[in-house]
Amino acid sequence: MTERAAEPAPSRPDSIRQGTSREELECLNPATGQRLGTVRAQSAEDMKDAVARARHAQRAWRGTSFRTRRKVLQRIGDHILREADALCALMCEDAGKTRENALLGEIWTVSEKLRWTLKHGEKHLRPERVSSGLFPHKRATIEFHPRGVVGVIAPWNYPLQNVLGPVIPALFAGNACIVKISEHVAHSAARIQWIFDEAFDHFGLPRELVQLVLGDGRTGKALIDAHVDLIVFTGSMENGRKVLRSSADTITPVILELGGKDALVVLDDAHLEQAAHGALAGSFIAAGQNCLAAERTLVQRPVYEAFVARVTELASQLRQGDPLDGAGAIDVGALVTPAQLQIVQDLVDDAIAKGARAVVGGSRGPASGNFFQPTVLVDCTPDMRIMQEETFGPIMAIAPFDTDDDAVRIANSTEYGLSLTVMSKSGQRAKAIADRVVSGSCSINDFGLTYMVQGLPFGGERGSGFGRLNGREGLRACTNQKAVLEDRFPIHLPAKLFPVTPGDYNTFKGTIRLIYGRGSERAKGAADLARGLWASLTR
Numbered sequence: 001m002t003e004r005a006a007e008p009a010p011s012r013p014d015s016i017r018q019g020t021s022r023e024e025l026e027c028l029n030p031a032t033g034q035r036l037g038t039v040r041a042q043s044a045e046d047m048k049d050a051v052a053r054a055r056h057a058q059r060a061w062r063g064t065s066f067r068t069r070r071k072v073l074q075r076i077g078d079h080i081l082r083e084a085d086a087l088c089a090l091m092c093e094d095a096g097k098t099r100e101n102a103l104l105g106e107i108w109t110v111s112e113k114l115r116w117t118l119k120h121g122e123k124h125l126r127p128e129r130v131s132s133g134l135f136p137h138k139r140a141t142i143e144f145h146p147r148g149v150v151g152v153i154a155p156w157n158y159p160l161q162n163v164l165g166p167v168i169p170a171l172f173a174g175n176a177c178i179v180k181i182s183e184h185v186a187h188s189a190a191r192i193q194w195i196f197d198e199a200f201d202h203f204g205l206p207r208e209l210v211q212l213v214l215g216d217g218r219t220g221k222a223l224i225d226a227h228v229d230l231i232v233f234t235g236s237m238e239n240g241r242k243v244l245r246s247s248a249d250t251i252t253p254v255i256l257e258l259g260g261k262d263a264l265v266v267l268d269d270a271h272l273e274q275a276a277h278g279a280l281a282g283s284f285i286a287a288g289q290n291c292l293a294a295e296r297t298l299v300q301r302p303v304y305e306a307f308v309a310r311v312t313e314l315a316s317q318l319r320q321g322d323p324l325d326g327a328g329a330i331d332v333g334a335l336v337t338p339a340q341l342q343i344v345q346d347l348v349d350d351a352i353a354k355g356a357r358a359v360v361g362g363s364r365g366p367a368s369g370n371f372f373q374p375t376v377l378v379d380c381t382p383d384m385r386i387m388q389e390e391t392f393g394p395i396m397a398i399a400p401f402d403t404d405d406d407a408v409r410i411a412n413s414t415e416y417g418l419s420l421t422v423m424s425k426s427g428q429r430a431k432a433i434a435d436r437v438v439s440g441s442c443s444i445n446d447f448g449l450t451y452m453v454q455g456l457p458f459g460g461e462r463g464s465g466f467g468r469l470n471g472r473e474g475l476r477a478c479t480n481q482k483a484v485l486e487d488r489f490p491i492h493l494p495a496k497l498f499p500v501t502p503g504d505y506n507t508f509k510g511t512i513r514l515i516y517g518r519g520s521e522r523a524k525g526a527a528d529l530a531r532g533l534w535a536s537l538t539r
């Protein structure tokens, strides 16, 4: 690997390959409706071509040292930090998010993932020795070989993080990646592609190691059909099912990171201020377009009124608008599409029709973009659609409960199982609830911090998917975990099983009884063994 002098970064490099399909994707700013441009979608043929080029590039990359991979990732991280302001502005423009959310949810999470991978990645991917059990003359090792080409299919809610999140471990583990970025944030693709291209160019590595591809669900399906070696799909449960079906045809392993309907449980001994701010973060970060969003806030009856009063006060002060119009700080951004706005409105309307009350918000926000007002809905009940279906909007849906058992029952009452937050001054009580709720993660007294602890695996249970992305588990998921058994000593004794001799059955039976039996069973084993050996020797 030879390092080259850095080329000056063009302000809007068009380093992504345009597709050959006739279809164009229109890119719009969700906060203003402004047209950002169009990109050409990629065809099924383009996907085959991209996979072939990625395979070729991966052949050299798989042989690189961890040191080399660290250098490449470090350069990618340096680029992201250096360009953080520009990248945040792009994320605001393309996904309608606030500048702070772009900084925390995109730049910080990606930087932390890089830091963790640079520091800990190698030790989790080095060959791992395990006991060779019955065969002390052998050496048993688990080796972590790259899978080859990893296909990433990403949603729109965190344009940078949804790409880098799976690409960092996949690349570090020696794979090439093809990333189907969401059609709703296709405008960001060229700029994100440049982050990788710049690093690969600098080290004289092929750009085809990471290729962003453009298109909608059809391009995603074409990527699966083009025979990659692992699919990391992040998206809705509905499309997760389709991905699972498509990957069955090519027998491609899949990690599914799907939606959630997470509960944030406020127990009657919770610290009120901590619980209120946790709920605010859980409901309004990224305007609720967060897979881990606290979509249901369950509050124990003795503190229900005080909690509602406090979150009402806090939520009423939230400001909404275009973060880039220079008019001041914004707390809650826009929803990515008008269709998402309609989903949120329908769920709120259904809840209100069934008896919930909007004490803050409840309808669309500024008409300039896809805004829904930060909303606090109280007196929600588990039969309302908003307590069952993923909302993905800035809604704090609050329901009361009586006992800890009720909290567990309600928390478990949806198809999902992504994460859980419990607020309580009693760690033991909170943990007892967390143990009984089916979820891939849980956080006590803080919202969403599990994701920032990159040593922890991230993923869901039930309808929230399967497989893990972060931590050791996420790195190893990008590998073929090969079991290797080798000679410890240069002794070449043939293991003669054939032809079978008259004493073999008793010899094996005796050996098995001796090893696994207890008491008299072992004595019988010794007798079997003696009989078997005698029969073999005297045949």
Ligand code: NAD
Binding pocket: 153, 154, 155, 156, 157, 180, 181, 182, 183, 215, 216, 217, 218, 219, 220, 221, 234, 235, 236, 237, 239, 240, 242, 243, 246, 257, 258, 259, 260, 290, 291, 292, 390, 392, 418, 460, 464
């Ligand atoms: P989506 O399912 O509509 O789309 C996700 C991606 O899949 C897009 O790139 C889309 O083009 C592609 N796609 C659609 N149909 C496909 C098909 N048949 N085959 C292959 N690819 C296909 O999701 P979205 O609306 O972009 O994102 C929101 C969803 O993502 C929410 O449900 C949210 O909870 C989930 N999400 C989950 C996580 C997580 O880590 N668990 C993280 C972020 C978002």
